[in-house]
Amino acid sequence: MAVDITIPALGESITEATILRWLKTAGEAVERDEIVVEIETDKATMELAAPEAGVLSEILKGEGEKVQIGEIIGRIAPGMANTVRPAPTQILTNGPTANAASRVTQPAEAPAPLSPAVRRLVEEHALNPAEMTATGRGGRLTKGDVLEHLETKEKPAPVSSPVDVRPSTALPADARSAPPPAQPIKLPASDGAEPRERREPMSRIRRRIAERLKQVQNTAAILTTFNEVDMSAALALRAKYNDAFKERYGVSLGFMSIFAKASVEALRAFPALNAEIRGEDIIYKNYYDLGIAVGTEQGLLVPVIREVEKKSLAQIEAELAELSQRARTGKIKVEELTGGTFTISNGGVYGSLMSTPILNPPQSGILGMHKIEKRPVVAGPNDEIVVRPMMYVALSYDHRIVDGREAVLCLRRIKECVEDPARMLLGL
Amino acid sequence: MAEGQQFDVVIIGSGPGGYVGAIRAAQLGLRTACVEKTSTLGGTCLNIGCIPSKALLDSSEWFAQAREKFSHHGIVCDGVRLDLPVMMRRKDTVVKGLTQGIDGLFKKNKVTRLRGHARFRDPHTIEISAADGAKQIVQSRAMVIATGSEPIPLPAFPFDGEQIVSSTEALSFAEVPKHLVVIGGGAIGLELGSVWLRLGAKVTVVELMPRIIPGTDAQIASTLQRSLTKQGFTFMLGARVTQATTHNGEVALTVETEKKQQSELRADRVLVAVGRKAYTVGLGAAELGVAFDERGRVVVDEHYQTKVAGVYAIGDVIAGPMLAHKAEEEGVALAERLAGQAGHVNYAVIPNVVYTWPEVATVGLSEEAAKAAEIPHKVGTFSFLANGRARCMDEAEGLVKVIADAKSDRLLGVHIVGPRASDIIAEAVMAMEFGASAEDMARTVHAHPTLPEVLREAALNVDRRSRQS
Numbered sequence: 001m002a003v004d005i006t007i008p009a010l011g012e013s014i015t016e017a018t019i020l021r022w023l024k025t026a027g028e029a030v031e032r033d034e035i036v037v038e039i040e041t042d043k044a045t046m047e048l049a050a051p052e053a054g055v056l057s058e059i060l061k062g063e064g065e066k067v068q069i070g071e072i073i074g075r076i077a078p079g080m081a082n083t084v085r086p087a088p089t090q091i092l093t094n095g096p097t098a099n100a101a102s103r104v105t106q107p108a109e110a111p112a113p114l115s116p117a118v119r120r121l122v123e124e125h126a127l128n129p130a131e132m133t134a135t136g137r138g139g140r141l142t143k144g145d146v147l148e149h150l151e152t153k154e155k156p157a158p159v160s161s162p163v164d165v166r167p168s169t170a171l172p173a174d175a176r177s178a179p180p181p182a183q184p185i186k187l188p189a190s191d192g193a194e195p196r197e198r199r200e201p202m203s204r205i206r207r208r209i210a211e212r213l214k215q216v217q218n219t220a221a222i223l224t225t226f227n228e229v230d231m232s233a234a235l236a237l238r239a240k241y242n243d244a245f246k247e248r249y250g251v252s253l254g255f256m257s258i259f260a261k262a263s264v265e266a267l268r269a270f271p272a273l274n275a276e277i278r279g280e281d282i283i284y285k286n287y288y289d290l291g292i293a294v295g296t297e298q299g300l301l302v303p304v305i306r307e308v309e310k311k312s313l314a315q316i317e318a319e320l321a322e323l324s325q326r327a328r329t330g331k332i333k334v335e336e337l338t339g340g341t342f343t344i345s346n347g348g349v350y351g352s353l354m355s356t357p358i359l360n361p362p363q364s365g366i367l368g369m370h371k372i373e374k375r376p377v378v379a380g381p382n383d384e385i386v387v388r389p390m391m392y393v394a395l396s397y398d399h400r401i402v403d404g405r406e407a408v409l410c411l412r413r414i415k416e417c418v419e420d421p422a423r424m425l426l427g428l
Numbered sequence: 429m430a431e432g433q434q435f436d437v438v439i440i441g442s443g444p445g446g447y448v449g450a451i452r453a454a455q456l457g458l459r460t461a462c463v464e465k466t467s468t469l470g471g472t473c474l475n476i477g478c479i480p481s482k483a484l485l486d487s488s489e490w491f492a493q494a495r496e497k498f499s500h501h502g503i504v505c506d507g508v509r510l511d512l513p514v515m516m517r518r519k520d521t522v523v524k525g526l527t528q529g530i531d532g533l534f535k536k537n538k539v540t541r542l543r544g545h546a547r548f549r550d551p552h553t554i555e556i557s558a559a560d561g562a563k564q565i566v567q568s569r570a571m572v573i574a575t576g577s578e579p580i581p582l583p584a585f586p587f588d589g590e591q592i593v594s595s596t597e598a599l600s601f602a603e604v605p606k607h608l609v610v611i612g613g614g615a616i617g618l619e620l621g622s623v624w625l626r627l628g629a630k631v632t633v634v635e636l637m638p639r640i641i642p643g644t645d646a647q648i649a650s651t652l653q654r655s656l657t658k659q660g661f662t663f664m665l666g667a668r669v670t671q672a673t674t675h676n677g678e679v680a681l682t683v684e685t686e687k688k689q690q691s692e693l694r695a696d697r698v699l700v701a702v703g704r705k706a707y708t709v710g711l712g713a714a715e716l717g718v719a720f721d722e723r724g725r726v727v728v729d730e731h732y733q734t735k736v737a738g739v740y741a742i743g744d745v746i747a748g749p750m751l752a753h754k755a756e757e758e759g760v761a762l763a764e765r766l767a768g769q770a771g772h773v774n775y776a777v778i779p780n781v782v783y784t785w786p787e788v789a790t791v792g793l794s795e796e797a798a799k800a801a802e803i804p805h806k807v808g809t810f811s812f813l814a815n816g817r818a819r820c821m822d823e824a825e826g827l828v829k830v831i832a833d834a835k836s837d838r839l840l841g842v843h844i845v846g847p848r849a850s851d852i853i854a855e856a857v858m859a860m861e862f863g864a865s866a867e868d869m870a871r872t873v874h875a876h877p878t879l880p881e882v883l884r885e886a887a888l889n890v891d892r893r894s895r896q897s
Binding site for chain 1: 835838
């Protein structure tokens with residue numbers, strides 16, 4: 001009984017995708033959870049895994065074709081791979097017609113044997129031939145294809161982990177994580193000295209980050225406004241209620257949930273920061289799905305907490321803890337990383353005092369939290385100098401649809417709500 | 429007039445392009461006919477080109493070996509002499525056998541043979557005039573012009589069939605010339621020059637360009653030239669014959685060099701081998717609306733269709749290398765397209781062979797071409813002197829050059845001058861057809877000791893990892 005490969009839900013505003021590349025050919029054996037196809041949406045490129053082990057018996061949609069959510073794009077026949085006479089692929093649509101002079105290349109019916117140079121390279125670099133683009137005759141990999149692939153080298157992606165990575169504040173160098181390189185054993189330099197340079201090909205995720213960073217910089221007019229928040233009230237709240245909170249809800253009361261709620265307040269008042277430019281329109285959203293940046297080994301991932309306006313602090317903290325855990329262990333799903341309306345990122349955990357976050361496309365605003373540091377500030381009716389736990393906050397915004405005034409006021413509102421959480425309770 | 433016959437495809441000309449295309453078309457189920465105006469099938473290639481020249485080259489090669497090289501092997505041959513009529517008869521027998529073979533293939537594959545000279549009445553109708561004057565009208569859905577080419581004469585001294593001859597006559601001299609002057613240092617001139625040199629003639633080659641076989645990789649060409657010079661050829665390069673006058677069975681020639689220096693030559697035969705041109709005489713193609721280029725070749729699109737719908741052309745009569753195998757591939761590709769399939773010729777990997785000894789065989793880009801196209805490349809070479817089999821054969825003269833893309837290592841060109849180059853090149857053509865890299869060729873097992881090992885060694889040399897040098 002054949003198992004369907006369907007396009008899963010890909011996020012709230014995504015209705016269709018494009019088949020980017022089939023990594024397996026018709027008739028090829030697939031393992032369960034093995035990546036078989038790459039699809040692309042406006043937001044990201046995703047990989048779909050085989051739901052069952054077996055043979056990719058049918059490919060119904062070819063590369064470059066548009067598909068809808070829920071559409072069946074292929075089928076897997078569970079069981080042994082048939083390598084003798086695999087079903088012909090239906091990818092090639094230019095079949096010969098009478099007197100047609102289309103140049104038809106032989107469709108690759110089964111994976112072609114690897115040439116000697118390719119075999120060597122595959123073995124030396126522990127490569128997976130299926131992951132490389134083949135330009136040779138009959139779908140064969142050429143040495144050039146492999147060399148090209150090595151230049152933009154792939155490391156095996158985490159299981160079902162998509163490549164929708166959100167960059168954030170400028171992290172200090174040691175916090176920026178590079179993926180562990182998968183290198184063959186290299187003989188040491190003959191004189192034993194350390195080489196002066198080291199070349200490491202960019203991982204897929206790194207490349208994607210680089211791509212999207214530049215993309216958003218090139219489209220949006222990103223500016224940042226700063227303010228500072230006196231965290232005394234929040235700290236006091238936590239000191240007073242954390243134990244009870246933990247006992248009741250099983251999670252600690254963190255600052256993130258407070259900032260999340262404060263952000264919702266501010267975004268309600270200044271909706272442009274929660275909006276999105278689509279073509280010539282501005283889409284204002286009446287729900288608040290906040291992405292919270294989480295640092296992982298692969299880089300920054302931004303799981304999204306849906307409808308924060310409807311959730312309590314406890315629910316936010318619990319969900320955040322759960323999502324972060326799964327993000328760090330590579331078990332987070334595509335849908336959980338997309339569709340946010342606003343993002344919050346905390347560089348403070350690494351010690352950053354101030355930074356200019358970069359937008360998370362297609363969003364128009366992002367809040368940057370930083371390190372809380374005790375600082376002398378002027379306060380009180382007599383202008384006394386007191387020590388307060390202060391946090392610089394930054395709000396980067398897309399100036400195309402957000403005025404400077406709106407941005408400043410929005411950030412001020414966040415500050416007000418965090419400095420005096422009662423405001424949120426009272427709606428003031 | 430005979431009743432009009434109806435076909436799906438009629439091919440005019442039964443040379444390699446025509447007869448191979450006709451057989452393929454018939455195999456694919458098309459009602460096919462092939463028109464030939466001479467009494468034997470096979471066109472230039474079989475009758476007055478490839479086949480007779482190779483037959484004579486082989487025969488003369490054996491003669492030269494017996495006279496010059498057998499003694500190295502301890503074979504003492506006193507009084508080796510030539511019986512030219514027997515050699516010529518053997519050549520004729522080979523030709524006859526093959527042309528009759530095509531007859532057999534036509535019958536077996538049900539290709540209708542039409543005899544006579546074809547002339548277009550309209551795009552789907554030709555009138556065929558037989559030698560005895562009989563005429564027949566033939567109609568076809570598709571017409572294919574495969575009328576080939578003929579030798580180019582030099583206007584200053586046109587062919588006279590006796591003293592000033594083309595390759596056709598040079599294949600059938602009744603005696604070995606005393607002095608044969610060959611005008612044109614290309615493949616045909618060098619091959620036929622080799623035949624007669626080996627059989628005892630003095631041969632002088634006059635070539636316009638600064639080197640022989642222009643268009644071939646320079647290093648390969650100069651290697652061949654050195655070898656031919658050692659064999660006894662005299663080369664006058666960068667020179668042209670301005671005058672040739674015949675008198676009493678002898679020809680007096682005036683040769684002028686680039687620097688305008690003149691010299692005199694006396695020869696009993698002059699072979700004019702300066703190239704071939706497309707042949708469409710009496711076809712009525714121009715009147716039909718078929719377009720020609722400035723060299724008289726039929727203009728076709730990428731489907732081999734001329735400007736007149738339903739009329740196609742392939743082989744020497746259209747642009748491209750004038751090679752039998754190129755014509756054959758075009759014949760097959762066109763037949764497949766007409767039958768609704770996808771036929772294709774990969775012009776990038778058509779091998780080119782010169783059947784001198786040593787032979788020259790090349791495929792792909794020469795080093796000069798790669799440089800001119802500004803393709804970063806690496807070169808690996810290897811000499812036959814270091815090849816075991818070549819040494820055993822006592823034929824260790826020659827070299828191989830492999831050119832690979834500097835980045836992807838993909839084979840760009842392979843060039844060989846040496847023993848059996850025409851056979852060795854086949855491996856390189858196959859490798860290039862599959863986009864192989866030099867490393868692929870280097871890592872493929874080659875039997876030892878064989879001549880093709882030179883390919884492996886040259887491929888290894890691309891990365892300076894040769895193991896035999």
